[in-house]
Structures are given as C-alpha cells and as structure tokens.
Amino acid sequence: MSGGVDSSVTARLLAEQDYDLSAVFMRNWDTRDESATDSGCEWKKDWEDVQRVCKMLDIPCKLIDLSREYWTRVFEPCLRLWEKGETPNPDIWCNREVKFGALFDRITSEDTWLATGHYADKAWSTQTTSRSSIPTSATFPRPQLARPLDRNKDQTYYLAAITEASLARTLFPLARLKKPEVRDLARQWGLPTAQREESMGVCFVGEKKRFDQFIAQYIPPCQGQIVDHITGKVLGTHQGLWSFTIGQNARIPGMPERMCVARKDPSKNEVRVVPGSDHPALYVKSIVAEEWSWIWADSPPAEIRDESGFGARVQFRHRMLDVPCTVRQGTDDRSVVITFDEPQKAVAAGQIAVVWDDAICLGCGIITEAGDGVAASDAMARR
Template sequence: MTALKKHRVVVGLSGGVDSAVTAWLLKQQGHEVVGIFMKNWEDDDDTGYCSSNIDFVDAAAVADVIGIEIEHVNFAAEYKDRVFAEFLREYSSGRTPNPDILCNAEIKFKAFLDHALRLGADKIATGHYARVRCIGPAGNALDVHQAQLGSGRFELLKGLDPAKDQSYFLHRLNQAQLSKTLFPVGELLKTEVRRLALEIGLPNAKKKDSTGICFIGERPFRDFLNRYLAKTPGPVKNDKGQTIAEHVGLSFYTLGQRQGLGIGGLKAKGAQRGGGDHAPWFVARKDMDSNTLWVVQGHDHPWLQSLQLTAGQASWVAGVAPQGGAFAAKTRYRQMDAACVLSGVDASRFTLDFAQPQWAVTPGQSAVLYDGEVCLGGGVIEGNG
C-alpha cells in the first residue's frame, strides 16, 4: 500500500488553545507545519482592549514547544477595507451585521489562504470546530488530506462538539476554499482539546477562550461604536404608540436587546402582553424613516416572534442553491436548529418559513441552512414576518 502523501500545511495560530492543538495534531500526522499569526486590527495597540500583542507572544511560545516556524502577517489594511467598512455601513443602516462571518470569508479564507499558497502550502488549517468532507464521484468519502478541487464534492459539516460547533460562521466558504482547508479539532470535543493541550505541555493550555469581536475586545460595545457612528437621538415608543423614553441613535440598538435601554424600571399601565407591568423591555423594531425605536415588554411578545424571513446575498457551499423543501436553519449563533421550509430561491435570495416562531429575527444577521450535519450555506436576513 502506498503511504499517504504528507503535506505542507500552514496553520493560523491565534494564540488560543484550539489553533495550538490543531498545529500539534498535524505535526503528529507527519505534515510539514508552518504557523502564521494574523494581525487584523491595529488601531488600539496601545490600549488594554487590544490583545494582539499578548496573543502573538502566546502563539510564538506554542510554535516553540511544537517545534514549528511562525510568521507574523499584518492583514489590518485588508480587514479595514473588507470587514470593518462593511460593519460600519450595516450599523449605520440600522442593521446588525456579523463581522466574524465576513472575516472568515474575506480574511481567514481569502487573504490568509492566498498568503499561505504563496508560501507553497498544500493546505491551510484553523482551530474552528467544524469538519470538511469530500464525496467522490462514486458517492464514497475521500481523504480530505489528499482530495483536491475536482476530486469530488466538498461539504462543510458541523463540529462534533455541539456546544462549540462553528459551521454557522463558515457558511460562506466555497468549494475552492474548502478543498484547501483542514479543521482537525472539529473531530474533537473541547474537553479533549484542553486535555491534549495539558498533556503536550502547551503554555496556553488553560488560556480562556476569546469572546466577542476581535477588534472590540473587552470594552463596552456602545463605547466602541461611539467612536465611529453619529448619534441621532429619537423617541422610544411602546406597542401602544406611547413615547416612553429617548434613544441615543438607532445604530446603537439591535432587535431582542434587553440591556442598556434606560427604561428598565418603568411601569407601563395596561402593558400586560408578554409579562405584565414589571416585565423586562426588549427592542422589537427600528423605524429608520421616523428614527423611532419600538420596545415591548416580555420575552414572548408577539412582535418578537417571526414565522418567516427573507434573506439576500445568498452563498451556497456547493456552488449552487439547494432545491426548495424541508431543512433546518439557525438565525443566530448558539441557537438550536429550527425546522423550516426553503422557497423562493434564486441567484441571491431565498425565503424560509418556520414550523415554530423564531425569536428576534434580526436584519443583518445570517440565516444559515442545514441538512442534518451538513451546512448548505445561507444569506443575510433582510426582513422578517
């Protein structure tokens, strides 16, 4: 039997434990592994909010323990042009974008992939909790380490750890990108990754997982937006049309938001729908034309429930849209798959009808479609009903 070819694999080392174990696993498999640390933001290098310098030190320490080379690459200009500019445009328009999805599509699997290929990479790898499968012409699964574009159909699968699955953030990846990508930790549970890191003696084995958007760090989100978006105050109204407060600007709120509304202790006489006088308030609608923020009381208020959504900017992993029919979807990360029917599919748009109402379906976020464990792709939510 011919031994499997070993590859030159370029790994995105973030400084976190997942990418560290990714690099170690590939090295153990006999591949030639090279690490790259991506610097995607540099406006706050001198503040406590930006951890990129600390992360690079951690990534370099990991590379030293594993015994691989590491290169520091600056993608800040690409990030600002391709991700951050779109992030601000969407917020300015009253929508709530997901920059992590755009970052994966434009930076980690485009700018980074292009750079890795220039370094002679056969494959790239990241620490995402997802999996790649290649189905050959005869319907058999091929070894993704060996499969190339044209070998068969590449599929994006959920990570085996349901609590950590990140396929939602990767749904815009295409056949060419998946054909070059490996996700080793997608085959593991997070507890196994931590255990391996301790056994290997990785210096970041107990490092806390990063949360939130990379360029915002641990700072309050509104404080960050204040630096870039204009404030245009306007009325806050309840579902009876009563003005009950003033907002600082519609861009600073998102559907389903409960904190930071400034009306937490307010009683609204007769506002019984969804929980009574003392029920918490939630953002339910944003009217850009009248600059009005609409809020309701109670998590289960009808204004927060949607049985249908429309989405645009559709992107399908297979390169072609699936036929309409019964599937499952997520309208936000960490949501359980919801049964739905896909219809109205054309080159860039589609409609989803849900069996059960979905909570706070938010324009600007992504609706991602699944067929079992296979992530088919998705689109950006335009409207709900």
C-alpha cells in the same frame, strides 16, 4: 494560529504527522487607529504565545498584517449596517473575506492547505444529489462543511460563507475532539497556552469594552424616539439604532415592567418596544435573506424553485439550535425566502441565516426582512 489553546493543540496534532508545517498569525486590528499606540495591545500577547508554542514544536511561524483588509472588507461594511440599525456578524465575514480570503491569497499555492482550530468538520461527497438544480455527470469528490463532534463548541455557523475552493484546501484537526479533551491534551503536552482562558466577544471590541461605547467612536449620535409598539406612546429617546438589538431589554427608566425591542424603523430613526420578553410581536414566521451564497455555488437545491420549496434547517444566531424550515427562491438567484415551521423570536435584519441539510451546511445570506409577529392566539398555542 491565534495564541489560544485550540490552535496550539491543532499545531501539535499536525506536528506529529508527515507535513511540511509552518504557522501563521493574523493581525486583523490596528489599535493605533483608536489610541495612536500599540502599547498594551492584546494582539502582542497573542503573537508572543504563538511564538512560544511554535518554538516548543520546532516549527517556523510568521505574522501577517491583514488589518487593512479587515478594515475595508469587514469593519467598514459592518459599520454601515450598524448605522442603519441592522445586526451584522463580523466573525462570519472575517472568515470569508480575511482568513479564507486575503490570507489564502497570501500564503497558499496549489499544494498548500490551511489548518485551523475551529470546531468544525469536513466531508467529501461524490454524490450529484437529487437536490442539485444543475444536471452533471461529474463524480469527483466535493467538500462539504459538516458539524463537529462537540456540538457545544460547534463553530460551523461562523464558516457558512466559505467558498468550496477554500473549503477543499482546509483541515479541521479538532473535528472529532471535545473541548475538555483539547484542554487535557494541552496539559499533557505541556503547551504554554494550556491554561489560557476562552476569548469572547467581537474581536475588535475585545472583552473589556462595552460594544455601544466602542462603536460610538465611529458612528456619531443620532437621537430618536423609543415608542410603545402597541399604543404609539413615546417612552423615551435613544442615541442611535445601533445601540439596540431586536429582542433585548430596552432598559427604559421608570417602566413598571421590562420593555423589549420589537422593531427598529430606520426611516423614522425609531425604536419600537413591547412589554415582556415573550410578546407576540417579538415572533416572526418568515424571513428574506439576500446576498445568498451556496457553498456548492453551481448546485443549489433543485426544489428551491418549486412552489413547495425544500425542507431544511436554519440558524440565524450562533448560540441557538437549528430549527426546521422551508426554503424557496427569492426574487433572484441571490435571495431566498425562509419560512419557519414554528414562529421564531428575536430575528433581526443584518443577522446571517445559515441553512442546513441535516449535519451538512449548504450556505448562508444576510437577513433583510422579517415577517410580522404571529397572532397572540398562535403564541399562546405554543405554550
């Protein structure tokens, strides 16, 4: 439980069923690392709300401190990527390494399941599927990560790195509910968190700080040039590649029009920008994703090794519709090459590419390369 309305309603739904139920609250971030005090810390309010809900539902709850695991498994690896100018997604790695990793190791046994307030769904399949590259006669049911009913709140992108073993022992009670229904149930049941607002942003940054100001506490400034990608003219300076994201407004003073980030060159510590938010250089046709993991690790799609690859759909940001693509095997079993049916805008190294077969999530990996921007005539042809 997080202290929010979603996990509170999840607990209430489960309390109505025949489970031996208890709740756990994860403390993932130690504010003493920043301020040497926990005074006014947001996690304390979250923990208090969890205790209030659990007292009302008459279920036991406990706090587990996973801040050390979060620091070593999530935050430090992300820092290294930010320093190189990449755009990692801490929430995906938190789910894999902490919630469905360290927490699972702490609290679960063979007869224990973990329920969460994620908007996600799970299906069970006994199909060996023609897409499996490993022949098997097994007919035992295997879990599949699926999209929930509420596509507006769909959080399956953040769960794409979960292992099959963890998924098998996970429940998603909100799978068939929409957010307004969850709010209504919380009010109807008089839950203490019924009116609590949505939490936004990266968990360790919070909502009151700017991301670049927060990260500056951990990464020293590294001044470099901002260069016009078309003319090569130096337009300004920056204090670190990590403070820019591909596709965003570079906010260069004195420019007659908006200049958007098209490339980041770590070897030169250089940010390259183009005029306008729809310049052809902002689009790419293909990406390479490494450290790839399939949810069914022993059964990647059979067609992936074919020259033609296999047709799928891909997301590389949470807030985007999945788009059609072709996926092929990369240089080894832990990498894939994904070619978009239509060039895509603002793809950045470090982002997570998640591949789907219709509504079923197959797996994900870290984007390490993005193809060159499409030709101007191609960009115009799409309009």
